Amino acid sequence: MRIGVNLGYWGRGTTGADQVALAQAADRLGYDSVWVAEAYGSDSPSMLAWIGALTEHVDLGSAVMQIPGRTPAMTAMTATTIDTMSGGRFRLGLGVSGPQVSEGWHGVPFRHPLGRTRDYVEIVRAAVRRDTVSHDGPYYPLPLPGGPGKALKLGSRPVRADIPVYLAAVGPKNLELTGEVADGWLAIFFSPEHAGDLLAALETGRRRGGRGPIEHAMTGFDVVATTPVVLVDDVAAAADHVRDYCALYIGGMGSREQNFYNQLACRMGFEDAAARIQDLYLAGRHREAAAAVPLEFIDETALLGSPARVASRLGRYEAAGVTTLSVAVGGGMTRDEALTTLDVVARVAGLEPPGPAA
Incomplete structure (x- = not known):
């Protein structure tokens, strides 16, 4: 690789x-x-x-x-x-x-x-x-x-x-x-x-x-x-560095009806979290949207620690x-x-x- x-x-x-x-x-x-x-x-x-x-x-x-x-x-x-x-x-x-x-x-x-x-x-x-x-x-x-x-x-x-x-x-x-x-x-x-x-x-x-x-x-x-x-040795603290990035894509990169990244998160099994992130992001509550990104999702899609x-x-x-x-x-x-x-x-x-x- x-x-x-x-x-x-x-x-x-x-x-x-x-x-x-x-x-x-x-x-x-x-x-x-x-x-x-x-x-x-x-x-x-x-x-x-x-x-x-x-x-x-x-x-x-x-x-x-x-x-x-x-x-x-x-x-x-x-x-x-x-x-x-x-x-x-x-x-x-x-x-x-x-x-x-x-x-x-x-x-x-x-x-x-x-x-x-x-x-x-x-x-x-x-x-x-x-x-x-x-x-x-x-x-x-x-x-x-x-x-x-x-x-x-x-x-x-x-x-x-x-x-x-x-x-x-x-x-x-x-x-x-x-x-x-x-x-x-x-x-x-x-x-x-x-x-x-x-x-x-x-x-x-x-x-x-x-x-x-x-x-x-x-x-x-x-x-x-x-x-x-x-x-960053603490995995949860490391995840905080990319929460904004995840929330931007899952919550705000597209409309409610057409967001490919939100749909991807759903196919990965994070339907409830993806819906909440999108609701918060589109309501302008970006920090709350970032906080709603599951640690499991971030750890699966990033190298942390x-x-x-x-x-x-x-x-x-x-x-x-x-x-x-x-x-x-x-x-x-x-x-x-x-x-x-x-x-x-x-x-x-x-x-x-x-x-x-x-």
Whole structure:
């Protein structure tokens, strides 16, 4: 199992300079990859380009670039530019976001997210291959019918014709689509104890898309689980560092009727707690919502406690099928505390610093 770092996005107590410092530390310590997120503040490709110029070895992943925020062609241009400038280190993570951000921030209807994602990935892959791009799908018709546009191909020559594509997915149908069309899955609130149905949906998609050997459909597929790490010996006190994060997603990342993270918590067996968290959060009682997140939920989906306890619990992820564990070192930490956490995780995971870049 590889170990990566999820840097999130800056603006919630973290700065762009903090992200760069953590990425450079990950590069020195032998981490596999760094992943950068976006919501409606800092964007991921700008940060990844900056980080790519200041690192040598570590792979650069978007977790995610929002599908409603860019045309497929623009995403292909951005992906091939970062990949070429970094010497082939880019991984393209995509996600549809949610209805509030898609429609409220980007002005793009959230309807038919599965169909849109399928068409989007197809166009991006074709553009990266430098095919002459045309598409008949209902969501991204290219060229626009009846106008002066013509089918084009990418005007630059990237270093790779096949940049790895990852999808952020939560629901069963989206997981099947991820297995069918993508090279990896970006997971949030991943619990090794509740992973069976999620991985089965991915495998169903892999078989349907013919993207792996028949006997071992998950071969070559990258399961990336983002997992907060808090090195505080008292587990309950450690959990307090990520309560706000859990409450934001379970309670406020979406509407009452359409919150994918709340639905995930329900499928994990936390129906009553998920309903209470959402009621409190949507009523503006954010601290109470955070306090209502069960310790069991946090402990299942994060690495909490002493270095020895964290080391003893790492194996749960690999045994469950995770191929890249992407540790998140936020939770109100200072930069120095986050850097110390990266050092400790590197040690307990047995990472080795890379040699000189070729």
